[in-house]
Amino acid sequence: MSVTQNAPASIYRTKEDLGVWEHRGKVAVVGIGHSPTFRRWDERLETSVGYLTIQAIQKALEDAGVKPEEVDGVVSSPKGMGEGWAPRPIPEDFANTYKPTDGDPNDGLDGASADWIVNNVPGLDNVSFTMHGPACISNALVVAAQAVGDGLAKTCLVVRGTGNIGGRYGQYGAAAADQASGASQWTNPWGWQLIPQIAFGFDQYCRKYGSNHDKMAPFILNQRRNGSMFPEGFYYQNRPEDLQITTEDYVSARWICKPMNLYDCDLPIQTAWAYLITTADRAKDMKQKPVYILNHCSQRGVVRSLVETLEETEAFTDSIAKKVYQGSGLTASELDICNPYDGFTLFTQYYLEGLKWHGVKRGEAHDFWAGDIRVEGPHPFSSSGGNNGNGRTRTWNQTDTMQQLQGRAGLRQVTIRAETGLAGAFTPGVSDWMVYGISPD
Amino acid sequence: MPKQSPVPDEVSKPFWDACNQNKLVVQHCETCDRMQFPPESTCVKCESSSMGWKEVSGMGKIHGYCVMHDSRIRLLQADQPFNIAVIELQDDPDIKMFSHLPGTDADEVVIGSIVRVEFQDTEATGQKVPEWRVV
Numbered sequence: 398m399s400v401t402q403n404a405p406a407s408i409y410r411t412k413e414d415l416g417v418w419e420h421r422g423k424v425a426v427v428g429i430g431h432s433p434t435f436r437r438w439d440e441r442l443e444t445s446v447g448y449l450t451i452q453a454i455q456k457a458l459e460d461a462g463v464k465p466e467e468v469d470g471v472v473s474s475p476k477g478m479g480e481g482w483a484p485r486p487i488p489e490d491f492a493n494t495y496k497p498t499d500g501d502p503n504d505g506l507d508g509a510s511a512d513w514i515v516n517n518v519p520g521l522d523n524v525s526f527t528m529h530g531p532a533c534i535s536n537a538l539v540v541a542a543q544a545v546g547d548g549l550a551k552t553c554l555v556v557r558g559t560g561n562i563g564g565r566y567g568q569y570g571a572a573a574a575d576q577a578s579g580a581s582q583w584t585n586p587w588g589w590q591l592i593p594q595i596a597f598g599f600d601q602y603c604r605k606y607g608s609n610h611d612k613m614a615p616f617i618l619n620q621r622r623n624g625s626m627f628p629e630g631f632y633y634q635n636r637p638e639d640l641q642i643t644t645e646d647y648v649s650a651r652w653i654c655k656p657m658n659l660y661d662c663d664l665p666i667q668t669a670w671a672y673l674i675t676t677a678d679r680a681k682d683m684k685q686k687p688v689y690i691l692n693h694c695s696q697r698g699v700v701r702s703l704v705e706t707l708e709e710t711e712a713f714t715d716s717i718a719k720k721v722y723q724g725s726g727l728t729a730s731e732l733d734i735c736n737p738y739d740g741f742t743l744f745t746q747y748y749l750e751g752l753k754w755h756g757v758k759r760g761e762a763h764d765f766w767a768g769d770i771r772v773e774g775p776h777p778f779s780s781s782g783g784n785n786g787n788g789r790t791r792t793w794n795q796t797d798t799m800q801q802l803q804g805r806a807g808l809r810q811v812t813i814r815a816e817t818g819l820a821g822a823f824t825p826g827v828s829d830w831m832v833y834g835i836s837p838d
Numbered sequence: 839m840p841k842q843s844p845v846p847d848e849v850s851k852p853f854w855d856a857c858n859q860n861k862l863v864v865q866h867c868e869t870c871d872r873m874q875f876p877p878e879s880t881c882v883k884c885e886s887s888s889m890g891w892k893e894v895s896g897m898g899k900i901h902g903y904c905v906m907h908d909s910r911i912r913l914l915q916a917d918q919p920f921n922i923a924v925i926e927l928q929d930d931p932d933i934k935m936f937s938h939l940p941g942t943d944a945d946e947v948v949i950g951s952i953v954r955v956e957f958q959d960t961e962a963t964g965q966k967v968p969e970w971r972v973v
């Protein structure tokens with residue numbers, strides 16, 4: 398077990414009507430680092446999650462012009478999204494290179510805890526604050542933003558690595574068992590997991606608003622188009638041809654769980670990434686234009702029974718929008734970059750409609766996507782391309798929002814105003830959100 | 839369809855024991871007179887620990903569904919594609935349960951159909967689970 402603890406519940410702004418975030422504009426992102434991306438781990442040291450995590454951290458520090466000795470905080474999302482490697486024998490060169498953490502042989506292989514990072518990143522000698530924001534980089538970003546605002550750290554890394562070993566994704570452990578215990582006693586006998594939940598909800602949505610699955614195509618194709626302009630992304634680096642799908646390819650793809658098909662799902666990959674967060678005062682002296690944090694908030698929805706109904710999903714995303722705007726002091730028309738989460742694509746419309754970005758109301762998202770949502774157009778929704786255009790990390794929307802505000806999104810740079818932005822993940826029921834601005838005021 | 843056998847715990851045991859006697863019961867808060875499913879040690883709404891069980895009619899309605907073609911759950915893969923329906927109980931439509939809808943072909947589901955509970959054995963332990971059939 399690593400020593401670092403998960404953030405306490407008090408860190409997260411889950412309630413409505415909390416007012417403007419008390420540290421609005423006092424904390425900033427100053428560095429971004431992405432390791433190379435791979436489809437699977439080939440068991441070499443140089444492609445291990447640990448190695449990639451160190452690479453990503455070094456890039457983020459270099460991006461900011463900060464030495465590792467200046468870092469005093471590390472917040473990590475300690476596990477990735479893939480299966481653990483142990484109990485398979487740990488490859489010798491990995492074991493010989495890195496200092497393990499007590500009790501977790503997978504640390505550095507399926508993710509990297511804050512303790513593993515402090516143990517193994519050269520020069521991280523002055524870290525006095527570590528904390529975990531589990532399950533999602535958006536969670537870790539929220540934790541770090543609040544921690545730096547509260548003065549627990551001054552210069553804080555925010556990190557996640559994710560691994561993808563061989564075998565079919567998710568088909569191990571409880572999924573391969575003959576019995577179901579704990580929470581899964583109510584769901585696994587019928588095969589109810591997140592995928593059916595999202596597919597069922599999307600079907601309800603289409604019935605309520607008179608839409609259908611084919612109407613997702615413009616969004617999917619645009620996500621992939623945005624991915625083709627994201628040099629840090631998996632498809633850009635490894636499979637650019639996979640981004641060239643047509644409407645016909647999309648609507649004829651095999652069902653995973655009807656009405657969810659193959660292209661509604663994101664591809665598991667092996668990679669790591671890191672951000673550097675500091676106080677607004679320090680941010681001024683660093684290499685990049687600071688991306689000020691205007692707000693963070695979180696959703697921890699409680700459902701009435703076993704499923705999340707469409708009504709609950711809509712209420713959850715209404716609540717997210719309310720908290721996003723209240724805590725940042727922005728209105729919908731003042732939110733320039735809108736990068737909600739897309740893994741799975743079939744829940745993205747709830748976020749867009751809850752946020753009412755560019756005036757989109759309930760039931761209107763699919764028609765909105767049929768208009769011009771290209772990055773160079775008037776409504777550049779999800780300019781990152783998301784997981785769908787870049788592979789499963791839950792981080793592309795964060796990186797893109799930061800880069801858009803810094804004016805360094807390259808070919809993806811939007812032509813509309815890019816002074817504020819939103820990114821977050823994961824589901825309507827459980828998610829964490831960051832609001833950024835180019836000005837601390 | 840073969841299914842994983844649910845493993846009862848302290849809180850859920852009365853529910854699964856009732857299934858083995860072909861009875862459907864739902865946890866009920868004596869304090870705020872509200873059904874709760876899945877069961878918890880206290881009421882999620884009023885935090886009361888006076889939780890009992892109520893036998894329900896065993897009738898319900900199809901609230902919605904999806905059709906699984908590529909499940910992660912190994913035991914279910916041989917029967918793909920199969921329906922996963924969300925059933926709302928007649929006694930309280932807020933209470934939802936799942937069903938493969940035995941007797942209804944994959945993707946031939948009519949939302950709003952009335953269904954009746956039945957109980958199906960599971961292989962690993964023999965524990966019975968509720969299933970629902972269109973009447």
Ligand SMILES: [Zn+2]
Nearest residue numbers: 867870881884
């Ligand atoms: Zn109660």
